[in-house]
Amino acid sequence: MSQSDIFSALEQGLKQAGSVQTPGETHGTLTGMLCIDHEQPPAAAVDDVEAENLTTALDALREITLEGLFDPDLSFTPLLPDDESSLDRRVNALARWCAGFLFGLSYRGNFEPDQLSDEVREIVADLTELSKAELTADEADADSAEADYAELVEYVRVGVQMIFLELQPKREGPQTRETLH
Template sequence: MSQTDIFDALQHGLTEARSVQTPGEVHGTLTGMLCVDNKASPPRAVDDVEQSEMLDTALSALREMTLEGLFDPDLSFKPLLPDDDVALERRVQALARWCAGYLYGLSHDGTFDPEQLSAEVREVVRDLTQLSRAGLTAEDSDVESAEADYAELVEYVRVGVQMVFLELQPPREGPTERESLH
């Protein structure tokens, strides 16, 4: 499943279940949970309702794709956000909700302690807290500049989340590429 397919399946499943969560918010929560515990299961997207098989499948695929990106030495992790053809205002709102979900995922089990992080990574968490309240302002009327700003924010979130993950999670077990060559 591609990231777009997963986004669409999540959107459909969440709408069908009458959930108020967005695909990005669910992905943010899952990503935060995986940063704290890389064995975490996907969060329930809806309470008190049986999740559809399609939604369960999408969440499982999203978990695997997210872990693969977080553990990738090439840092291929990407937050699950709407495509660039969606209006900028909706994408900014989706990024804010993704960040809010991520912060919830970090703290969901009560074991996350930001004071145990390096100063640099604590700053990333503070920045993500600010981004969870992001929105467009009247000054954002220059569409080209606003698009560039949005792209920079998404990249900052992508790299910042990788930094948090790498600080909280040990590398995967097994021989490194260099060790396997000998």
């Protein structure tokens, strides 16, 4: 299943459940929660509706997210609309993803930014700024806006990996985590 298919399926499931959350915001929240506690149940990422109808989708999203976060090749990717969507929609989704991620980090109230390395604290500060991102009319027409957006997504992707690696205890042995079924 492609990123686009997952995004669309989650978007439809959230709408049917009556949630006001977006797929990106939900994935961001889940990812932030998993950075603090990788055993976190995924239903907690949807806080405005009963998530029982979304259980299967959220379980799958959790597994895909953890696989990316634990992957030694750093394959984690934020769940965002595909490149066929308007740039404005993608920028808004990225901002909501970042807001969700920050919420997920602080969800349990035991996130201590002061305990982070300077580099990771800077990433958290940057994600805070990105959560306010929006596209202006001038930027929507600029050729460089697409490249800028791609760079921001890559920054978020790598930054989240760094946050995850710093917050999660080190694994022993060559295997980073057990295979999930």
